[in-house]
Amino acid sequence: MKIWQALEQVKTRVENKDHNTLLSGGICENLVDILRENKTTYGENIIVWFQTKQDCFLAWSKFSGSSTYPVPSSNKKLSEWACWDRAFLNATMYQGRYGKLRLELLDHCIDWYKGKDL
Numbered sequence: 001m002k003i004w005q006a007l008e009q010v011k012t013r014v015e016n017k018d019h020n021t022l023l024s025g026g027i028c029e030n031l032v033d034i035l036r037e038n039k040t041t042y043g044e045n046i047i048v049w050f051q052t053k054q055d056c057f058l059a060w061s062k063f064s065g066s067s068t069y070p071v072p073s074s075n076k077k078l079s080e081w082a083c084w085d086r087a088f089l090n091a092t093m094y095q096g097r098y099g100k101l102r103l104e105l106l107d108h109c110i111d112w113y114k115g116k117d118l
Contacts (some may be wrong), residue, residue, distance in 0.1 A: 001041055003049055004113035006034040011106055014094050022091055026071070026084065027106050028053070048118055056112045060105055071105055074098040 013021035069080035
């Protein structure tokens with residue numbers, strides 16, 4: 001399984017409102033869970049993900065500057081971490097303005113990794 005294929009599975013699970021996907025956090029957490037399911041390529045893919053995700057995020061025009069919290073805050077009064085934490089606690093990671101940004105990043109990541117055939 002390629003990273004872009006796993007990212008597409010994250011998107012499908014979000015679109016299908018998969019309960020575990022919506023509650024387990026952001027793109028990275030869900031991607032790692034999907035990659036872990038494929039024992040054959042897990043180790044190699046996880047290394048490639050952590051070596052390349054910063055470059056992928058940097059190529060996204062709305063990147064927050066933090067590879068830990070790459071989605072920018074949708075609230076000027078909250079940091080990226082605080083916005084992530086609020087969305088995580090309220091299970092709204094993929095809803096509202098913040099969720100729309102996260103979905104934009106997910107689409108960007110799919111395209112970026114697909115373009116590199118990773």
